[in-house]
Amino acid sequence: TREAIDPVRFLSNHSSGRMGFAVAAAAAEAGAAVTLISGPVSLATPPGVQRIDVESAADMYAAVMQAVTSTDIFISVAAVADYRPAVPAPQKIKKESAEISLDLIRNPDILAAVAALPDAPFTAGFAAETESIVSNAQDKRLAKGVDMIAANRVGAGLGFNSEENALHVFWEKGEQVLPVTGKVKLARQLLNLIAEQFQRSHHQEKVIKFNAKDSA
Ligand code: PMT
Numbered sequence: 001t002r003e004a005i006d007p008v009r010f011l012s013n014h015s016s017g018r019m020g021f022a023v024a025a026a027a028a029e030a031g032a033a034v035t036l037i038s039g040p041v042s043l044a045t046p047p048g049v050q051r052i053d054v055e056s057a058a059d060m061y062a063a064v065m066q067a068v069t070s071t072d073i074f075i076s077v078a079a080v081a082d083y084r085p086a087v088p089a090p091q092k093i094k095k096e097s098a099e100i101s102l103d104l105i106r107n108p109d110i111l112a113a114v115a116a117l118p119d120a121p122f123t124a125g126f127a128a129e130t131e132s133i134v135s136n137a138q139d140k141r142l143a144k145g146v147d148m149i150a151a152n153r154v155g156a157g158l159g160f161n162s163e164e165n166a167l168h169v170f171w172e173k174g175e176q177v178l179p180v181t182g183k184v185k186l187a188r189q190l191l192n193l194i195a196e197q198f199q200r201s202h203h204q205e206k207v208i209k210f211n212a213k214d215s216a
Pocket of ligand 1: 018077
């Protein structure tokens with residue numbers, strides 16, 4: 001796969017922990033120029049990766065939309081909050097009443113927004129599911145209009161904050177199960193699939209045309 005994705009500019013977003021960093025590391029290892037947009041985590045930046053730190057979902061949206069224009073592949077690993085408080089409290093909320101309620105409003109869907117761009121890169125998302133993994137992941141791929149979805153079961157000891165993970169990866173014309181293993185190894189296997197499907201996709205034609213124009 002090194003050859004397969006050698007010329008590719010690659011963007012990964014990540015918020016919570018290990019999986020996104022492993023994907024960014026695997027892409028850099030494979031020879032891609034990688035920008036990692038990360039929420040607040042205490043993880044070391046993988047060698048050869050350019051990192052942009054953000055705090056909120058809105059910050060991540062802005063950073064991704066700015067960086068994505070020069071990107072061939074976008075991988076969205078971050079567990080971005082779907083909602084945010086409508087009115088953030090400027091100070092600590094005092095416990096005066098027995099119950100309080102919080103009004104929440106939807107955050108923009110970063111992955112769907114990237115996939116909807118007129119000149120969208122190849123897009124790969126993750127789907128964190130607790131049930132009906134296959135149907136939920138396939139629905140998510142279609143609803144967000146993305147090229148590939150890597151579904152993982154999350155729950156007690158699975159997915160989040162663990163050293164290992166397992167993926168069921170779907171694209172338009174195929175699927176593959178990547179059985180449970182360390183996140184670094186799994187990220188390399190996922191990158192192989194992404195490189196294969198990227199090469200088969202119409203996005204690759206754009207890169208070839210672009211390169212042809214470049215060298216003319
Ligand atoms: O970080 P770790 O501790 O290693 O855990 C790994 C992981 C479980 C976080 C990772 O493998 C994973 O599943 N990440 C995606 C979790 C998630 O947000 O799934 P979702 O089904 O809610 O979102 C689907 C896709 O839309 C994801 O690609 C997500 O990045 C994207 N999304 C979601 C909400 C939003 N506002 N914007 C988005 O782009």
